[in-house]
Amino acid sequence: MDGNVGRYEFQSEAKQVLELMIHSVYSNPDIFLRELISNASDALDKLRIEKLSNEALSEESSNGRITVRIDSANRTITVSDNGIGMSRDELISFLGTIAKSGTKEFIAAMSEASRGNGDLIGQFGVGFYSSFIVADRVTVDTRRAGSAESWLWESSGDGTFSIGPGRREVCGSDVTLHIKEAEKGDADSPAEAKDYLSKWVLREIVKKYSDFVSYPIYLEERGKDGGDKGEDGEKEPVNSMKALWIRPESSVTDEEYNEFYRHVSHDWEDPMERIVYRAEGTSEFHALLYIPARPPLDLFYREGAHGIELYIRRVFIMNDCRDLIPEYLRFVRGVVDSEDLPLNVSREILQQDALTAMIKRSVVRKVLDSLKKMKSDRPDDYKKFWGMFGEVLKEGIVSDVKNRDAIMKLALFSSSKTGQTSLEDYVANMKEGQKSIYYISGGKSASLVDSPKLEAFSDRGLDVLLMGDPIDEIWLASVREYEKHVFVSAASADAEIEGGASEAKAEPPGDGAPDDSVASRLKEAMKGMEGFAAIEDVRLSSRLVDSPATFVQKGEAISAQMRNFFKSMGQEAPPEHKILEINAAHPLIKKVSESDEGALKDWAVLLAGLACIADGEVVENPRAFARTIEKLLASS
Numbered sequence: 001m002d003g004n005v006g007r008y009e010f011q012s013e014a015k016q017v018l019e020l021m022i023h024s025v026y027s028n029p030d031i032f033l034r035e036l037i038s039n040a041s042d043a044l045d046k047l048r049i050e051k052l053s054n055e056a057l058s059e060e061s062s063n064g065r066i067t068v069r070i071d072s073a074n075r076t077i078t079v080s081d082n083g084i085g086m087s088r089d090e091l092i093s094f095l096g097t098i099a100k101s102g103t104k105e106f107i108a109a110m111s112e113a114s115r116g117n118g119d120l121i122g123q124f125g126v127g128f129y130s131s132f133i134v135a136d137r138v139t140v141d142t143r144r145a146g147s148a149e150s151w152l153w154e155s156s157g158d159g160t161f162s163i164g165p166g167r168r169e170v171c172g173s174d175v176t177l178h179i180k181e182a183e184k185g186d187a188d189s190p191a192e193a194k195d196y197l198s199k200w201v202l203r204e205i206v207k208k209y210s211d212f213v214s215y216p217i218y219l220e221e222r223g224k225d226g227g228d229k230g231e232d233g234e235k236e237p238v239n240s241m242k243a244l245w246i247r248p249e250s251s252v253t254d255e256e257y258n259e260f261y262r263h264v265s266h267d268w269e270d271p272m273e274r275i276v277y278r279a280e281g282t283s284e285f286h287a288l289l290y291i292p293a294r295p296p297l298d299l300f301y302r303e304g305a306h307g308i309e310l311y312i313r314r315v316f317i318m319n320d321c322r323d324l325i326p327e328y329l330r331f332v333r334g335v336v337d338s339e340d341l342p343l344n345v346s347r348e349i350l351q352q353d354a355l356t357a358m359i360k361r362s363v364v365r366k367v368l369d370s371l372k373k374m375k376s377d378r379p380d381d382y383k384k385f386w387g388m389f390g391e392v393l394k395e396g397i398v399s400d401v402k403n404r405d406a407i408m409k410l411a412l413f414s415s416s417k418t419g420q421t422s423l424e425d426y427v428a429n430m431k432e433g434q435k436s437i438y439y440i441s442g443g444k445s446a447s448l449v450d451s452p453k454l455e456a457f458s459d460r461g462l463d464v465l466l467m468g469d470p471i472d473e474i475w476l477a478s479v480r481e482y483e484k485h486v487f488v489s490a491a492s493a494d495a496e497i498e499g500g501a502s503e504a505k506a507e508p509p510g511d512g513a514p515d516d517s518v519a520s521r522l523k524e525a526m527k528g529m530e531g532f533a534a535i536e537d538v539r540l541s542s543r544l545v546d547s548p549a550t551f552v553q554k555g556e557a558i559s560a561q562m563r564n565f566f567k568s569m570g571q572e573a574p575p576e577h578k579i580l581e582i583n584a585a586h587p588l589i590k591k592v593s594e595s596d597e598g599a600l601k602d603w604a605v606l607l608a609g610l611a612c613i614a615d616g617e618v619v620e621n622p623r624a625f626a627r628t629i630e631k632l633l634a635s636s
């Protein structure tokens, strides 16, 4: 072995992904070629962009090309590009680690899925490692643009890789896959399923997955005599290199559009929605945008990918272009191709550029319009969309004041009566006399629906929106109404319950029911008791029907969840003003009213604890609460 050869361990996550590649069976092993060609195309983009600002690279070739070379005698496929290449350090970090957020989740999901799951791989876009689906050994011979050294990376995917001197004489990379021998009789083996050393097979795969790649892809075959046949009559590139977004929509098939989606999104499935758009006027651009049929794993990561690629007059400029689409539409994937921006635009310039801001505005409007259309034309699809991305879209209610109304019209909410509703339908279905929009927040929708605070509302046939997402409380803090209907928290002490009298047959408290004095006696008993400082008052409730007690909030309703959020941000939450409401018609409260002052303190602990638990919160002092229950049960 050469003295220069070093052996390295893969980072542990990379090792796990490799394991999965090698031992799992994929519904579609063909993706390896799509991934390698995509990397080659990225490498060519990078070189082109780096050349703009680095004169030292002016010598490097400007004619970007990708070659796929088959050598059946040696059972290899080599994907070559004359792009940016990799230095020794880059080889170690780019091919030895996985830097993507969501990797851990990906591995867990993959290991859970019985046998390998091609869908998940597609979604995660493991890229280079997918080589090991079909190959048992991979080498990368590469030279970084501007460097005089070449390096040869090599691995059998067994946990380690080696790096030694390479042979490439110009910048770029040759990625060579040593195709696995078909395991005889194993129909699941990728090599058994398809002959990847056949030119026809590879041509089909390239055409299918990589037709729109903007560099020519040549397919070559090493002759059986062992000598290079060169381009052997294959001077034509396999791919058409046509920018899909420029072509009239009628001339592009669904399959072509979907394939392009997979290219930009690394998703495996077809998208849920496609938006083809051409803007004319002050700013001219084409956009081809998609809404995925499934949320990406990194949807809730700060550094998660934004899905828009920027092209300028058909030339790729950058991916992950955050200035073209706001954070709350980060699930949208696709391409924007501007006719007006200068080719040497940088991220810094984009940030302050008026033209970019204009493109962004019109992209946002277009996406929101498409969603509106989907909502009215394909309500079932829209519900699915909302289930996946609604929580993200709602961030826009806070961050995009200009489009706030449009986003609120798109929102769907769980609700106590109808299951799910839009604000528009909520208002249309209001009861006579009802003007406010009732909601409850602070917890998951599934537990909110059981809150005692909703009893009087359900009793009167009033629908209450279950604001179960953390973002709901954030936007509710600044948005007070929808089309002149005020949002009113069912947990607010001042909530006036409009919409007529109780529909329940429940007996009114009637004669013999405790009067106000039980509330004031309880309040008196609580004075000075530990953990009761936040309870400002005790009063008879008009909202409880079946439960003995509940807490309501004076002033701004801030849930326990929101308080925790403040705490986690190191901020002081606004002080709490709680009122304990008790239900005079409940047998337990009758019992309380009959007990002497000594027992009242125990009842106070019990009622406050029960109210907490019914709200899905944790009792402040569980030990004392349990002891009080034991005591009360023993004495009854």
Ligand code: ADP
Binding pocket: 035, 039, 040, 043, 081, 083, 084, 085, 086, 094, 095, 125, 126, 127, 128, 129, 172, 173, 175
């Ligand atoms: P991804 O392409 O999603 O980043 P990959 O695992 O496919 O993930 O590749 C990891 C990194 O290795 C790439 O981001 C790129 O920097 C580098 N790389 C891969 N293939 C090439 C290539 N042909 N030329 C230059 N760099 C490459």
